Structure formats: C-alpha cells, structure tokens
Amino acid sequence: MRKPTVLALVVGLVAAVAAIGIMPRAPRLGGQSTGDAALAADVRAAVPDPEGHRGLAVAVLKNGLVRTAGLGDRDPAGRPVEPGTPFEIGSITKAMTGMLLARQVATNAVRPDEPVGALLPALTGPARGITLAELASHRSGLPRLGVTSVGDVVDTWWANVTGGNPYAGRDARRLVDAAGRAEPGDGRGEVRYSNLGMALLGQALATRAGTSYPELLDRELLRPLGMTSTVVATDADALPPGHAEGSTAGGRPAAPWVADGYAPAGVGPWSTAGDLARLLGATLAGSAPGADAATPRFTEDDRNRVGYGWFTTRYGDREIVWHNGGTGGFRTYLGFERATGRGVVVLGNTDKGVEPIALRLLGVPARDADGDGPPLPVWITAGLAVVLTFLGGLSLLGAVRRAPDRLTLAPAVAWAALYLGLGHGLGNWSVVPGWLWTLGVGLSAAGTVLAAYRWRGLPPLAGAPPWRRLASAAFSALLAVLAVMIIARP
Template sequence: MEIGWTGDAELVHAVGRVFRSTGAAAAVAVITPQGGLTATVGADHHSTFEIGSISKALTGMLYRDATERSLVSQTTILRDLLPLEGHGKVGSVRLSSLSIHRSGLPGLPPGMHALRRTVDFWFRGQNPYGDSLADLLEQTRNVRVGSARPRYSNLGFQLLGHAVAQGAATSYERLLHEVLGEGFSTPIRADDLGPMDLTGFSRFGRPLPAWVGEGLAPAGGVRATIGTMRGFLSSILDGSARGLSALEPVSKYSSRVGIGAGWITLEFQGRAITWHNGSTGGFSSWIGLDRDAGVGVVVLAAMHGSVDRQGFRLLTEFAASRRSAIVSR
C-alpha cells in the first residue's frame, strides 16, 4: 500500500492496490448505494484541485438545465447571446452542436497566438489560458468553421459556457454556483488563489503555474475539493442534480463512444460507463459512473499525467463488489 493515504479504510486499501507512488497530492471519492468513501494523500478535504476538462461535463449540465428552464434552446446560436457580429460563421454555430463536439470549430483558436502559447507552456511551463472573455471573443474573428463532424474542442466549450451564462443573465461562475453548488471556483487570476489551492506539478516533478482565466473556465478552469466532487457525484447518482439529461448520449462520437452534453459514454468490461477526464499543466482528474450499479468514482491528482486507468479500475472494482453483494442476499 502507498504510504500516506488516509481516509475510509476500504478505499485506502483499494487505492493502495491501484496507485503507484508519485509523491503528488491526490484524492479519491467513491459513492455506492451504501454511502460515500474518501481517501487522500498529501491533501485534505479542504485542498482544492484543478479538475481540467471535467469542467466540460459541468458546462454540459448547465446547458441542459438552461434548456429545461427555457433560458436557451438547442437551436439558439452563439450570436444570439454573445457579441460576435463581424466574426464570420462562428456566430451561427448552434449551442447543441457545441455540446456534443460537432460544431466544426477547432480545438483552439488558430494562428501564431496559439503557437506562441503552446511553446510557452511546453518550454516555460506558462499558463496558456489567461484570457478574459473579451479576449476569447476577439480570438474567434478569424476562426474557420469546418464540417459538423466529431472534433474535440476546448474553444467550443469555452463559448458554450459563456453563452449559456449570458442566456441566464449572469456570469459563468455564478451560474455554476446556482445550478451545481457553491463549492466550485473559477479563479481568474493567480492572485485569486488561496492557501488551500494546491500547486500542480509536471510529470517530472516541476511545479507549474495555475491554469486560471475567465475565458478558460467552462472548458477547463474549474477548481474543486474532493468533498465538493463527492457531493456532486452523489447528487448525480441520487437524481437530485440539475441538468442530468446531459449524461444521456444523444450522438455518436466514434464507433464505440457516445456523447451527451459533454459527458462521454462507452462500454467497459461489459458495463455502460458514463465519464469524463481532465488534464491541465499540473493536474489530472477523472470522474465516472456505473449508473446501473449506482456507483461512481472521482480521482484528483496534483500532477500532470492520466489517471484514467486508476479511475476505471476503481469503478470496476466497487461496481463488481456491489453486484456481488446483491447476488449473495
């Protein structure tokens, strides 16, 4: 077992089998019909992690909740909500296509601006996403809208989240708090971070600047504690969360993968799994649910590098133990 993990004994034992020693702060939460379990190492329940692209799953739920409240519709276009006059075809993109990564938008705004950011990140460790919303909108002026085929787009979810917030006459962070809870944060500047906001590290152990920025928030700029993520996961499984239709697949992302509003679905070891992962410069994350078994898992780590394998394995183990308990009754 990895030394340092603390929390519920059953989960500590499970993560000890699944995680290799990295030296990074990490936290895991599991929800089953019998209750919730939490384990941490190098962190506690008040430590805040960057959750990366799990932010897109949250944004998908905000979008679906807004459609259910008739604040926006699936046929609403970006130009109806954001000041995109003179930005070419970007303004005509529908919210529904953004939510399933079929908008025709690139992953990031193109051009030398994006190239410089990529270089600054890979060689200097700098945050590539410090833009304001106004900056983000300006970067869309020369974006070419391609065919409506599956293409993962950070830019698309950035625009989706801010458009939905405008439809609700508020900011993205306020909408996030209203719909999904106060525990999430979307820091705009490094100065907004507090003592409980963890520092992330590269896979080689190098400390990296936080990924903060108003424009980034809906696609990858949300932070949360393991307690917040555990509560969020529980609300999905007990059906009390708003925007739950986001988890239902409405389109094919690939031959074996479906997609709802941000949320991904696939068959894994014969089970239907609904999930999303995340990665920033110094953090990795994973959330997944076996909804038929009533089991969910969240993994957060303050180090760059996928935790997908750990997440899928823990979900499989706890879902299998749940099914075994039912059979043995």
C-alpha cells in the same frame, strides 16, 4: 593513454558520482494517508505504478454512501493530501457547463438548436450559426483552441515548455474574437474535442443570463448541490487556501491555469473529492440541476457516445459515464456506472493520468482500464530527457576534435551545461531512470577537461570571415539566454 585523456576520465567519473545528489527524481506517491483507511488501501492497490504521482484525493460512491481519502503529498514540502484538499480540475468543468445548458433548456431560457450568435451579439463570422447542442457535444467543427496570431502560438509553446499558464490573458473578449475568426471545418457534425467550443458555450449561456460564467455556475449548480468548496479562480490571487500544488510527472513545477475566457472549458476551476462526489451522486440520482446532460445523445464511434459535456464509454458489457481533466500539473477523473450505482472521483497533482486508477476502482478489468500504455507525449518527453542529457557532451567532444578556434570551443562548453539543465527540467524522468542524467554529467565534465587542454593551442578567431563567425556566436548566445530562461522558470 595520454595524460589529458586519463584526467578527463577521472573527472568525468567523479562528476557523475557527485551528480547523483542532484539527479532528476520523479515524484512518487507518498506513504501518507488520510480519511477512510480502507479506501486508501484500495486506491494504492489500484495504482498501476506510483512513479510519477505525488498525491491523490479520491471519493467513491456506492449505494448512496460516499467514502473519501487522501494519499501522498499535496506539495513538494510533503504536506499530506486530505479529502478536502482543493485540486485544479481542468476539463471536468465541461461536464458542468453541459449541465448548465441542460438546465437552461429545461427552464426554456434557451433551445438546444438555437445558434450561438443569438446569445452572443459580439460574435461574428460563420461560427454564429453553430448551435448550442453542437458546442456542448463537440460537434461544432471548431478547432481545439482559438489561435488568432503567431503570438498566441508562441505564448502557448513557451508556457508548455516552461510549465507556465498557456491561457494567460485570454479573457472572454479574446475568446469571442478567436471564435469569430474560426470557421467550422469539414468535421462539423462529428465529435471532435474543442476547448474553444465549450468555452464559447459557457460564455454564451452566461451572457444570456446576464451574468458571468463563475456566477452562473455558482447560482445554477454549485449552491443547489452544496458544493461550497468548488471555486473558479480567474486570477492567481484567487486560488483556494490549502490547495495542492501541481507538477509534471517528471517533477517540474507547473503554474496554475487561470483565464476567465476559458473557464467554462476548465481553466480556473478548483474542487475537492467530496464536492465532486456530491455532483456525481446527484447526477446519478437525476436530482442535480441539468442531470439530463449526462444522457448520451450522439455517437462518436462503436464504443463512445456523448451528451452535453459528458461522455459514455463501453468497456465490454459495462457502460461508464465520465469526464476527465488535465492542466499543466494536474490530472482528474470522475465517472459513474448507472447499472451498479457506483461512482468515483480521482484527483492527482501531477500530469500523470489517473484514468487507470479510477476505472479499476469502478471494477473495470485491468486489461481494459490500463489502455494501451502511456500516450505519445510521454514518450516524446522521455526521449527528450535522453537526447538533451547526452547531446551537449557528445557535441563538446566533437568540438574538441574539430574546433578551429576558441570562439567555436567556448559555446560548445557552455551548451554542454545548458543541455544538461534542459534535460533535467524538460525530460520525463518518471519513464527514464534519473541515473542516466548523471552519465551525461560525467560525459560533459570529461569533454570540458579535454576542451581546457585544447584551448591553449587555439587562436581566438580563425577560419570563416570574422563577421560570419561573430554573427554565429551572437545567435548561439541568444539561444543560450532562451535556454537559461527555460531552465530558471520554476
């Protein structure tokens, strides 16, 4: 075996071992517990796999008695989750927006069949004719999001890649403008989930009431129920003190989602397990303002029905009324069963779903609670981890064999390192074992050694016309800058 090959193998092995110290490690539900110790033990028993969770705040309601507990860590520093720790609740807010509609209907402030255009004079286009009930039940035919330009698409993509806020700058005016450009599709009348539609409903109700959505929610629902720990943060400076910090299941930090336009759909609200248990208890008892919103009115399929913002799903002979929520770094769930009077709230500070935990706590059999396994996006990001980890090293080894000049070899070395950084940051390491990344480090290190040997015998520039080669190198450099920005974004 030639000397360069032996040296490359040795360096690769050493690099792989050294990389163990910085290999990606997914969050894992910590051992700390606060609040009701027995409940904390029940929750741990209900967690199918602690990998990918960091912390959980849980409330269980039974026979009018509420028990709460915190498990694990609220941030990477290891500070414990407490029952009163605020979590970003995401689309759970949609259930509250539905309750605001039911409340306004009960006081004759609006009608369910009233067109949204009658409440929002600034709204133009075909969406004006959509009724409030259609918006509240996801039967409006509106798209999931209001995207009005290529810039919106790019902003959303960039935020999803870097863990940022995809709703940044989307205020109520932009929301109404997006709705005005959208056309209800052929699916109008069918249940098709729409953040745009629910956000439009909340803003319309607030406009009719002559106030803002956060103020309307506080006045009509939060204060009457004593939900003093629930807030709507319309900017990053308004986050509640002591809040949990969100991340992906692979460990990448995720920025809070804030934007007042989409607040009624779940962008900006924070709450605690105890506050949401108050909401559940009063809704179950029928005493909450707008509690009738949880009554199923429309059929989605043979298992699912929808009310105003609330879903009802059948598991065997049981019916659970519920809503969940998901933002960049949080997953949440609240639900109850009328027949047994049981309710549950589960809040998690990673993007790993908490539905199986909640359903098990409600007594749904594990075979039904666990569903069909991780959703497709989880497997996509898991595959991304493997591909990015090995792509740079394999490409570098190919370049070592075929590169005609140094201008080809240098970017291959740089991209070997950049791909490792992208794989570390973007991959879902709660599904893929982190030690695979160290193998990728070893492969790239071995390729770099071989590239250094090859470098000495190559000309600076050869082959295709110089302008074409330089243009290709410049484009590669621009992509490298983008990759560095993605890696560096916390």
